[in-house]
Each structure stands twice: as C-alpha cells, then as structure tokens.
Amino acid sequence: MTTRKVYVVGAGLAGLSAAVALVGKGVPVEVIEAGGFAGGRCRSYHDTSLDQVIDNGNHLILSGNSAVHEYLRAIGSVKNFTEPANAEFSFADFKSGARWKIRPNAGRFPWWVLSTSRRVPGTSAADYMGLRQLMNAPDGVSVGEIYPCRGVLWEKLMRPLLVAALNTEPEQASAKLAAAVLNETLIQGGEAYRPRIAHPTLAAAFIDPAVALLNRAAPIRFGRRLHRLVFYGSRVTGLGLAQEEIPVLEDAAVVLAVPPGIAAELVPGIVVPEEFRAILSAHFRLAPPAMPPMLGIVNATVEWIFAFPGRISLTVSNADRLIDRDREELARLLWD
Numbered sequence: 001m002t003t004r005k006v007y008v009v010g011a012g013l014a015g016l017s018a019a020v021a022l023v024g025k026g027v028p029v030e031v032i033e034a035g036g037f038a039g040g041r042c043r044s045y046h047d048t049s050l051d052q053v054i055d056n057g058n059h060l061i062l063s064g065n066s067a068v069h070e071y072l073r074a075i076g077s078v079k080n081f082t083e084p085a086n087a088e089f090s091f092a093d094f095k096s097g098a099r100w101k102i103r104p105n106a107g108r109f110p111w112w113v114l115s116t117s118r119r120v121p122g123t124s125a126a127d128y129m130g131l132r133q134l135m136n137a138p139d140g141v142s143v144g145e146i147y148p149c150r151g152v153l154w155e156k157l158m159r160p161l162l163v164a165a166l167n168t169e170p171e172q173a174s175a176k177l178a179a180a181v182l183n184e185t186l187i188q189g190g191e192a193y194r195p196r197i198a199h200p201t202l203a204a205a206f207i208d209p210a211v212a213l214l215n216r217a218a219p220i221r222f223g224r225r226l227h228r229l230v231f232y233g234s235r236v237t238g239l240g241l242a243q244e245e246i247p248v249l250e251d252a253a254v255v256l257a258v259p260p261g262i263a264a265e266l267v268p269g270i271v272v273p274e275e276f277r278a279i280l281s282a283h284f285r286l287a288p289p290a291m292p293p294m295l296g297i298v299n300a301t302v303e304w305i306f307a308f309p310g311r312i313s314l315t316v317s318n319a320d321r322l323i324d325r326d327r328e329e330l331a332r333l334l335w336d
Helices: 013-024 066-075 125-129 152-166 175-184 202-217 260-266 327-335
Strands: 005-009 029-032 044-047 052-055 060-062 089-093 099-102 195-198 226-232 235-241 245-247 252-256 280-284 294-298 304-308 311-316
Touching: 005 013, 013 029, 013 066, 013 202, 013 252, 029 202, 044 202, 052 311, 066 202, 089 152, 125 152, 152 175, 152 294, 195 202, 226 260, 280 327
Parallel strands: 005 029, 005 252, 089 294
Antiparallel strands: 044 052, 060 195, 089 099, 226 235, 235 245, 280 311, 294 304, 304 311
C-alpha cells in the first residue's frame, strides 16, 4: 500500500529531519508541533542577560557524519559551518598548564600515531593499538569491563572524547556504543572527523532552512499539542489535539518524534529510556583571547571551551553533580 500522507508529530530536529526526508521523496507531510517554534533542544534564542543570540548548548558535528550531512544537503545548509582544513583538536591541562594538539592524517591508515608531534604527548603508538579491545565490544558490558581506563591516552584523549559523545561516565558506559563512536571516527581517518561548528547559530544551520523548505510544501502547525492517539487495534486512526481530532486514514502514517516521556504517555506499552544525564553550558560575554575555536580541557570541571564573536561558551557533559547549584555559584566555579 502506498502511503498517501504522513503526519509528523514534533518539530524538533528528529521531526524536521523525518519531514524533510519524506518531502524529498514526494510524500505529502503535515508537521504538528506543541510549542511555538521549531528545533526543540536544537535552537537559538536571544539571551537578555548577555544581550546576544546564543545556542541552547554548544554543539559540533564531525565531517564524516553521513546522516547529518545528508540532512544538511537536503535543506541547503552544508555551508553554514566553520571547520579547519584538516582534523585538528587542541587541548590544555588545567593542572599542569600543558597544551597540545592532536593532528590525525586524512587517510584511513593512522600513521599519525607514529609521530610524536601529532599524537598525544606522553603516549606511544602501542597505546593506540590497544583500542582494538573496544572495536568489537559485545552487548551488555561496560567500557571499564573490557578496557583499562587509565594512562595518558585515556586521560588526555579517550575519556574527553567518550564523555562528550556518550554524556555519561565513560568507564560505566556501554562498550558497544563506545565502539560505534570509535568506528565512525578514529577508524575512518582524519577526513571523517574534522570538527564542524554551526555558523552563525544552531538555528541558522539546522532549523531555519528546514522550516523554510517545509513551509513551501505545507506550513508547520505550531501550538498544536497532541493529547492522545486514537487506536483501532494496533493502527492509529486519529490524532487527538486540544482543538480538534484529525482522522488518520488507512493509507496514511504517523511519525512520533517526541521526547521519551511523552511517547510513553501516548503509546501504551512502549519501551522508552528512563534515565538521563544533564549537559551544562555557560556563557560569558567578552571577546575571546587568541585561541582555537574549540579547546578541550582535562583535569578541570569544564571540558570544552568554545570561542564565538564577543562570547566564550563552556560545556560540561554528564553534569548531574552540578545542575542544581546556584547560577552565580556555577558561574564563579566555571570561570575559575
């Protein structure tokens, strides 16, 4: 049966990407969003205390992320990013004051680990070969169960990389997910993981072009909260909104692109994640000093520092220990 129409519930990044893909295949789409704007957690807004437009969190993508770039090509936004010509990551150690860069080569054969000027200082090529223990990780085991989470390589590269990618203590994280991160980045060669930062904002890169594209086909219906799904057996036959009930015909379909808790309320028996970790961002209004656009920090509370025009932004992943502290106390801690 050919699907005549698809209702996409939720205009966050997941909902937008689903709608864009469907429109690209010529499928009629109707996007329904409870809020007054698109993007969900991937958004930009004017902060009155800074009097600047900032992003809801600091994000980057890697050059080899094919799924993200397929979406960006579809909305015409591949150009809305800044990136180095080659893969390069700058780090600083808060305790010792040491600074270094890792500079992977573009090709898949990782000869950069043989060069003392390109790899993490204090590591050997053999240290990187040891990462093979993670490459074929089985289900149900943590990183700490199959990889020795210690040493210079771990502290100065692998731990910062994995805590940023997985947003949890990497020693306790799924080894299989960690392997997926490595297989899609380090194993693919430097050409696959040049860091790309949205410019000038997240919304300009990910959201506004998608909304413009979709509005040419069918405007997104904002302010339409879905209160219930009407089922006939296992099939959805209606969307119960506060204002109306939309019938879902037999040859139509529904994409539910909503947060896990809302999905659990709408779909009886669905299994959703129940445990989450916070990510903390802080923004300081001042002109950045001469520094890389992104700087990784080890042995500190802050993990990444981003330099934007007139602003420095900081990120702390797995930040449950900090998230309930007073704002001013947090600002002082992160500034230090």
